[in-house]
Every structure is written in C-alpha cells, then in structure tokens.
Amino acid sequence: MDQVLSQQEIDKLLTAMNNGEIDQEKIEEEEKAPKVKPYDFRRPIKLSKEYVNTLHMIFEDFSKMSTNILSNLLRVNVTLQLASIEQISFDEFIHSIPRVTLIGLFHSALADKTPMKGIQMFEVNPQLCMRLVELLCGGTEIEPGKVAVSDDAIDDKNFTDIELAILREVLQELGKVFQNSWKDIVQMETALDDLDTNPQLLQTMSPNEPVVLTTFTMQIGDMSTFLNICIPYVFFEGISDKLSFRNWFDSSQKLSKDDERELQRGLNNVEVSFETRLGSAQMEMADFLHLEVGDVIKLDRKTSAPLDTYVNGIPFYQAKPGKKDGNLAVELLDKLEGDPEDE
Template sequence: MSEVLSQTEIDDLLSALNSGSVDANELKEEQSRKKIKVYDFRRPNKFSKDQMHTLQVIYENYARSLATYLSAQLRSPVQMEILSVEQLTYEEFIRSIPNPTILNIFSFYPLEGSAIMEINPNLGFSFLDRLLGGPGYAPAKIRALTEIEQTVIERIAQRMLDYLQEPWGTIIELEPSLERVETNPQFTQLVSPTEIMIIVSIETQMADVLGMVNICIPFLVLEPILDKLNVHYYYSSSSQKATQENIDSIRNKLRNTKVPVKVILGTTNITVKELLELNVGDVIPLERSIKNDLEVVIGQRTKFLGKPGIYDNRMSVQVSHIVEEGNEDE
C-alpha cells in the first residue's frame, strides 16, 4: 500500500476533519503509539542511509544557490528549504503530484536516462507572472501552459538545472539539459511504475506564494555512481579541488577583474548660503596645498599618493608613494 496520499485523498481527509467524522485527537494518539513499519521485500530500499545523507548535502547546497538566482531573476525574495529526500516508486511519485502540473524532463549527461524536475503549478505560474511583469500572483484556476508561457518556463527551467552542476561537481561533472516540458503526469511514463526513484522535495516561498519543487531521479540513472555517493568521498573530493589548474584560473580571473580608481583633488566645507550663491566661474578654495600629493583611492581605500599632470593629452596622476596597510591617515 502506498504511503503517499494523492491530492484527492488529501482533500477527503481535510473534509473529514472539518466535518468531525475523523477525530484529530485520536489520530495524534495513534501516531504516538509504537508502530511497526512494513517492509516490502519485493521492493527493498536501494539507497543506504549514507547515500541518502550525501544526496541531502548536495541538494541543500543546490537549494541555497538556486534561491539566490531566483531572487535576482524574479526581483523578489525567494526562500528554498529541503523538506525531504526519500526513495519511492515512480507510481507513488506520480500519484502524489497534482494534475496539471509543470514537469520538466531533463537528461543527466553523462549519466544515462532522464529525470524530472516538477514545479508546483501555483509556484510556476507565480514565477511566470513575475517574469512577465506582474506582481507574482497565480491564477485562481490552474490550467495548461500557453506556447509563450511554455517557452518562458523552458528558459528558466534550464537555468535552474544549470545550478545542479556545482553541487554535483565533486561527485561527477554533470551537464543537465532540458528535453521537454509536460503538464499531465499520467502521460509522462519515464520508467516502469515500480522503479525506485530518489525524490528531493524543496519547499519554495516567494512572497505569499508557497509551493514545492520536486526533483525525481531514477535509481538506474544514479546506479553507476553509487560508490561515490558517500559523505567521505564528497568532502575529500571537495578538498582536492584546489589544483594548480584551478589556482591559475582564479589568478587569471583576478588579474582581469576591473576595479574602480579615483583621485581626490581635495575637500573643503562651505555653508548652505555659499552653496546657494555658487555660479559659473566661481572659485572654491580647497584645504589641500598645491605641494601636497593627491590621494589615489582603489575601491573604498586609499592605496597610493600621486602628483597630477598630463600624459598623452589626458589628465593623469603619477604615483609617488604607496600607502602601507594601516597608514591611510598619513
């Protein structure tokens, strides 16, 4: 018997609680009693606790990165939190999601097979509303996607999949690629109904809209890398990432990074009356002597002193002194 309730079963349970035909206190008492967990030997758990914990760590890192990206893309704070990482059959997963919904089927190259990233329709339509200039509201009645909406969803889904590369990088170099977008779970036959899947449920909130992003990966897809799905390998691989190639890459990027440079000619204080009376041609005396060097500011910190001049018909500054760390006030 499935442990996952369908949306219809959830609605029936809520109705029974509201009508009083089911007593909530009795349910709590029953839950507090010691229970025997049924184990189906025909469908044993294929992932160990250590492997499940490693997947939890990977997707916690993914949720943090993805929340930052979506907050910037949607121009609205987005919070994401891992609710659960569990293994279910494909049939149980399909029964637990609404219809219609937004199913993004993607490849997990170089691993063989496909996986699913399901976005709750309320959340998906809120994303669409923000991206198309709206306040981020979901429609009162969930419907299928239009062609324009599907194109927008495909673009943002691919960017969401791209963020899987970094957290998975210590295990395997992935290249997730969106294959298609479906809305009817019943017509999406990815694997056999009894196939074991890893289901990662990410609770996502944007403003007042709360929904789920579920990532569904078949066991067959992850089977070739099961020996790497352990916490020891994950963290030991992370510490070995600082290779000379990576160091050189970071050094080259830093060398080509542009930083703001400004030269302060001088400062002074004037009254509001003097400010209001300023006109073209007026002269403002500065508190710096013409014999003193000018401050060369890098970012927010004075790093050099220099003398003004002209070089190649442009105003320039010749560095005359390097300001040592902690001596900026000199």
C-alpha cells in the same frame, strides 16, 4: 509506500486468528527477533547525513538564484525557499504529484562532456503553470480574494503548444540555475531534453528506483505553491566523493592546473576602484554656508607634495598629477605600506 489492507482482507485475518489458523504467539516471537537486511556498502541506496547537508547548501543557493531570476523574468515579486529534501522511491514521487502536471526532463554532463547518470525532473503543478503563462503574457498580480483560473478547470488541463513553448523557456532558465548551483561541487552542463504532462506514463526509471525529492515553497504575489525537483540516486554515484565537507575544506588539497587557470581568469575580471585625492580642508559651518561659486579653498597639501592614490578605499600609491591625451592623469611614484592584500 506502506501497503493498506482492504476491509475484506482484515476480516479474513481476524477469522483465521479466531479459528487458530494463525499462531499469534509465533507472530509475536518473529516480531521480537532481530531483522537483518542486506546492505551493499559499495552501492548504498541512501545518501549519508553529511551528503544531505551538502545538498541543503546547494539547493539553498538554487532557491536564492531562482528567486532573482524568476522575479526579473515575471516582473513580480517571487520568493522561492527550500522546504524539504526526502529520499524516497520513484513510485512514491509519481503518486505524490497531480495526475496531470508539467515535468521537465533534464540531462547533465561533466565539463569534459562525460554524461552523468540519470534524468533530473522538474515538476511544475498546473496552477503554477497557468500563473506563469499569465504573467509572461502580460498579466498582472492577482488581487487578494480573486481567482484567475478555477481548480476544476485546471484538474483536467491539457496544455496547448503555445503554453508549452512559454513554459519551456521558464524551465530552461531553471536548468541554468540548477547548473550554476552545483559549480562549487562539480562543473557540469545541464540541458532540457523534453516536456511531459502525464507522469503516470513516464518510463525514465523503474518504480523502486531510489530518488532524492527536493521540494521548494514558492510565493508569487498572493499565490503560494510548490516546485519539486526529483533526482535519481545514480546521479550522485559519480560525484559522491565531492559531496563530502572534507573535500571542500581540506587545506592540504592542491589546486589543479585547470583550477589555477580558472581562478586567474576570475581574478582578471574583478573590478577595483582607483582614485586619487587632491587633499582635504576643514572649515566652520558658518564659512561653509557662505560658500559661493568662484571661492578658493586652501587644501592641506603643498603643490609639490605627491598625492595619495587609493585602491578600493585603501591608500596604495603616491602619485604626481599631470595631463595625458587631453585628460587629467597621475604618474605613480611610490608604493605605500598599506597593501590591500594585508587588510
């Protein structure tokens, strides 16, 4: 963060310049001279623009999934939207959040159980915490202009064990969403380790450690607030190659055996509609209005003609009607040219 001089320090500088102790021309020359900072390309302290764009896609998915999960959990309309992604230091993050707030500490591991570096932190401010507890304990949406809990009462809030137990469930659900939002990049498992309410005492990383701070705007009824996710840069070091768009869309990249099995498993669980149509008929509106129970409608298909069978609305088979085990059934005869894979 930028250093701010006190009034006493400013007065000393002005006095030194007036007395000639500080050479202003020398300072101006030093400012004009190009400044070179060391940069380690093997371990950059900031993510590239391409990687940040990928994170935008990941956390857009997180916000959409969280909106559905929280709306169902709280039984009120909840809207979560990605507001910003910043690269700052851990110290800046700590000084940007309330003195007393709720922080969920998570760890993640790859599918092969290899631990990922760094602790992921979800910060939920006290106002949001109290609203979540109220709703999960049977409360209703706050009427416009009505305040449930005053800000003064929340400023020095000490969370009770019951409140922490309730909020732990909410953070565990958000942890699952966080895990699922990364599935297109990397398969991993995310688990909640602990809850902390005093960020000033957190010792999870050094103050100058670079982090990615993702901020979401959250709307719960008439209440607008924020949710923060702080991820240390070391978390991305092992998966930085997967954050590249080239890795996503490289058509020459072959699927691994595990990917093929996962794809096959997913396809096996896809549901499709399967229907057989007896035929159709056309009639005038006057005849339609006079239809009664017991009327016989002649269809455009002979009794000996095979029936068209549709898969997801596309004609796929010809079939013969019949009966099996007391139920209506069809026997597939021929495959039509309208293969759904060609559509």
